[in-house]
Amino acid sequence: MSTPGRVRGNYAKTPERRREILEASIEVFSTSGFRSGSLRDIAERVGMSQAGLLHHFANKGELLAAVLRLRDDRAEEFVPIRGADGLATITGFVNLVEHNATVPGLVELHCVLSAEATDPSHPAHAYFVDRYHWVVRDLTRAFEDMRDKGQLAPDVDPASAARAITAFSDGIQVQWLLDRTSVDMAEEMRRFLRPLVTVEI
Amino acid sequence: MSTPGRVRGNYAKTPERRREILEASIEVFSTSGFRSGSLRDIAERVGMSQAGLLHHFANKGELLAAVLRLRDDRAEEFVPIRGADGLATITGFVNLVEHNATVPGLVELHCVLSAEATDPSHPAHAYFVDRYHWVVRDLTRAFEDMRDKGQLAPDVDPASAARAITAFSDGIQVQWLLDRTSVDMAEEMRRFLRPLVTVEI
DNA sequence: GTCTATACATCGATAGAC
DNA sequence: GTCTATCGATGTATAGAC
Numbered sequence: 001m002s003t004p005g006r007v008r009g010n011y012a013k014t015p016e017r018r019r020e021i022l023e024a025s026i027e028v029f030s031t032s033g034f035r036s037g038s039l040r041d042i043a044e045r046v047g048m049s050q051a052g053l054l055h056h057f058a059n060k061g062e063l064l065a066a067v068l069r070l071r072d073d074r075a076e077e078f079v080p081i082r083g084a085d086g087l088a089t090i091t092g093f094v095n096l097v098e099h100n101a102t103v104p105g106l107v108e109l110h111c112v113l114s115a116e117a118t119d120p121s122h123p124a125h126a127y128f129v130d131r132y133h134w135v136v137r138d139l140t141r142a143f144e145d146m147r148d149k150g151q152l153a154p155d156v157d158p159a160s161a162a163r164a165i166t167a168f169s170d171g172i173q174v175q176w177l178l179d180r181t182s183v184d185m186a187e188e189m190r191r192f193l194r195p196l197v198t199v200e201i
Numbered sequence: 202m203s204t205p206g207r208v209r210g211n212y213a214k215t216p217e218r219r220r221e222i223l224e225a226s227i228e229v230f231s232t233s234g235f236r237s238g239s240l241r242d243i244a245e246r247v248g249m250s251q252a253g254l255l256h257h258f259a260n261k262g263e264l265l266a267a268v269l270r271l272r273d274d275r276a277e278e279f280v281p282i283r284g285a286d287g288l289a290t291i292t293g294f295v296n297l298v299e300h301n302a303t304v305p306g307l308v309e310l311h312c313v314l315s316a317e318a319t320d321p322s323h324p325a326h327a328y329f330v331d332r333y334h335w336v337v338r339d340l341t342r343a344f345e346d347m348r349d350k351g352q353l354a355p356d357v358d359p360a361s362a363a364r365a366i367t368a369f370s371d372g373i374q375v376q377w378l379l380d381r382t383s384v385d386m387a388e389e390m391r392r393f394l395r396p397l398v399t400v401e402i
Numbered sequence: 403g404t405c406t407a408t409a410c411a412t413c414g415a416t417a418g419a420c
Numbered sequence: 421g422t423c424t425a426t427c428g429a430t431g432t433a434t435a436g437a438c
Contacts, residue, residue: 014421031320036236038413050414052422060414108319115316118309118378119232129379136376153396160392163376163384170375171368175337177319178330183364191361195354195396215403239431251432253404261432 018056018066020046025067030108033116034064034124061123068113068127071106081138086145087199089138090165094193094201097169098186107173114170136162151199161196168192219257219267221247226268231309234317235265235325262324269314269328272307282339287346288400290339291366295394295402298370299387308374315371337363352400362397369393 024045028037039060043053057063078099079092100107117124136159143158152158169189176183193201225246229238240261244254258264279300280293301308318325337360344359353359369390377384394402 017421031322033234033236033317035234039415040413048421049423051416051424054415055421111316111319114375114379115312116234118312118375121232125379132376132379156396157392160389163373163389164369164393167372167376167389168365168368170372171370172364172372174315174319174371175333175364175368178315178326178333188361188364188368191358192365195357218403240433241431249403250405252406252434255433256403 014056017046021053021056021063022067022070025063026071026105026109029064029067030105030112033112034060034122035116039063064123065127067109068124071109072131074106084145086142086149087151089142090146090193090197091201093139093165093169094186094189097172097189100173101176101185104177104180108177111170111173111177132166136166139165146197151197153196153198156196165189165193215257218247222254222257222264223268223271226264227272227306227310230265230268231306231313234313235261235323236317240264265324266328268310269325272310273332275307285346287343287350288352290343291347291394291398292402294340294366294370295387295390298373298390301374302377302386305378305381309378312371312374312378333367337367340366347398352398354397354399357397366390366394 021042024042025037027045028042032038032041039053040050042063043050046053057066075096079096080088081092083089113124114128116122117128119125139162140159143152143156143161146152147156147158152161172183172185172188176185190201222243225243226238228246229243233239233242240254241251243264244251247254258267276297280297281289282293284290314325315329317323318329320326340363341360344353344357344362347353348357348359353362373384373386373389377386391402
């Protein structure tokens with residue numbers, strides 16, 4: 001009954017199992033990083049052997065790629081990055097930060113992997129270089145739209161504001177991870193944005 | 202002639218050798234992190250065996266502690282954190298960021314280790330929790346001093362400004378590490394600070 | 403002070419039975 | 421689809437010669 005004779009494309013595998021593995025991978029990679037996190041640890045969390053896990057993902061690098069893809073899907077479904085309204089993008093960004101406080105695992109994953117991946121030989125290096133490029137680009141466009149609508153404070157450069165909000169967001173996450181009781185990420189983020197805009201945020 | 206009979210305190214060892222090892226450790230830990238960085242790799246860089254290295258530092262954790270201590274010494278010798286003048290502290294902080302652009306190894310070390318150490322079981326976890334506490338505290342005092350002297354823009358909360366400049370600094374370093382050609386850390390930092398203060402920065 | 407040798411753990415990946 | 425068994429590489433740390 002397993003792997004039925006029906007020749008259907010290539011691998012239907014079991015999507016649920018893959019999903020479980022990805023969730024466990026997030027847990028492990030977020031606390032131990034990619035290089036130190038082990039396949040055995042991940043496999044144990046879903047109750048299978050390490051060899052069994054490698055039936056679903058050919059190797060460790062492929063698993064990492066799938067984790068990053070899953071992470072992006074979730075973030076994008078939360079932030080309306082596309083769409084003409086710049087203000088909506090920025091408030092969506094703040095909402096994402098607020099939401100992130102409820103999923104510490106994903107925050108850890110981002111912080112740990114992005115730092116690890118600054119090494120050019122890291123398998124996710126290109127991914128993160130690329131990701132920051134389009135994040136800053138999209139946010140720049142959002143601030144440009146706000147500027148054109150008079151929603152930006154004078155002397156605020158859209159590109160610098162985009163870099164700044166991205167940097168602030170990353171940094172405040174590290175502080176929050178190190179001491180979750182005394183840091184309110186979303187509140188600090190709004191306080192940071194307020195001097196830059198002329199509208200309620 | 203080695204380890205002479207003179208009983209003098211405990212270990213004079215060879216400070217120069219220790220220094221070499223610490224430099225190599227910074228290189229390795231900054232690119233591979235603490236958990237993935239290996240003693241063998243460090244030892245090779247100073248031209249000795251891994252066992253030889255462990256003559257100078259009892260174990261890997263002790264080596265990490267020494268690296269962090271060295272890092273702090275260098276930063277503190279650069280920023281006048283102590284001293285009544287808040288503005289001097291803040292400009293010193295900007296100068297440190299400017300200086301950091303010339304020592305990418307130390308920037309990497311900070312980014313990688315601070316992210317890795319968000320895990321409570323990491324050997325440097327307590328160190329980083331502690332460090333952020335007093336960094337934010339000292340910067341808060343600096344901004345308070347500026348406020349009292351009318352150097353702070355109205356509606357700027359010193360504590361939030363302290364968190365913000367710290368977060369911004371950490372985040373911009375990650376972006377810089379991922380793409381050093383298109384990010385000017387010090388310039389972005391000044392642009393970030395300008396709306397917060399009433400003086401030239 | 404530095405080395406070789408080694409003990410012992412753990413890693414990713416593969417082979418092959420069921 | 422999942423397992424056991426195993427290979428070869430690599431990790432930290434220790435023992436003991438020089």
